[in-house]
Amino acid sequence: MPRNPILVEIEKNIRANCTESAKLEAQRQVEKARQAEKVAGILARAGIAAAFNADKASYPVFDLDLSQLVAARHALGKFEHYNTTVYQADGEHNKVQVELTCTEFPRVRLRYVRELPANGKCKIVTTTNTYTTTNLVCERK
Numbered sequence: 658m659p660r661n662p663i664l665v666e667i668e669k670n671i672r673a674n675c676t677e678s679a680k681l682e683a684q685r686q687v688e689k690a691r692q693a694e695k696v697a698g699i700l701a702r703a704g705i706a707a708a709f710n711a712d713k714a715s716y717p718v719f720d721l722d723l724s725q726l727v728a729a730r731h732a733l734g735k736f737e738h739y740n741t742t743v744y745q746a747d748g749e750h751n752k753v754q755v756e757l758t759c760t761e762f763p764r765v766r767l768r769y770v771r772e773l774p775a776n777g778k779c780k781i782v783t784t785t786n787t788y789t790t791t792n793l794v795c796e797r798k
Contacts, residue, residue, distance in 0.1 A: 663714050664690055686715065689764040693717030696733065696765045703732035717765040718756070726769060735760045736767070743781050743791045744770050751781060753793055 667687055693714055700707035705725050721729055730736060736757040744752040757767045773779055779795040 661694055661709070663709070663711055664694065667714065685764075689717055690714035692762040692764045696759065696762050699732050700729060703728050705729060705732075719765070719767050721767055721769045723769050723771050726767075729767060733759045733761065733767075739766055741793060743793050745791065753779075753781075 664687065667683070667690060670683075694709045696717070696719065697707045697709035700719065705721065705728060707719050736759060739756040739758045741753050741755050744754040751773050752770055753773060754768060754770050759765060759767070773781070779793055781791060782794045783789060783791045
């Protein structure tokens with residue numbers, strides 16, 4: 658299989674320009690890019706549009722629709738929760754953005770947006786003092 662030109666360029670820059678500590682960090686970046694390339698290929702074979710590019714090499718987060726989550730799970734294996742944040746786009750209300758990691762590809766994240774159920778235990782709370790914050794608050798039972 659021919660080598661991806663993005664990965665070749667990253668590795669060439671590492672050899673030419675880095676100190677030892679920077680080389681270690683750069684090697685982590687290369688591993689992250691390799692994992693992102695593999696995940697993009699697996700998702701594409703599962704019928705989920707996922708392009709690998711220079712942005713994905715440095716920040717490997719793939720956006721999915723909620724409907725694609727099951728297919729991605731079957732293709733990539735087990736997921737673990739990484740983060741949940743309030744989703745605020747174009748006046749959208751009552752939505753959260755969830756990030757997951759794959760146990761097999763821990764440097765890559767998958768992200769999807771979902772609406773909070775009306776009677777759920779979590780709600781979005783906005784607080785205004787000298788500044789405004791918006792947080793996800795969940796009841797513990």
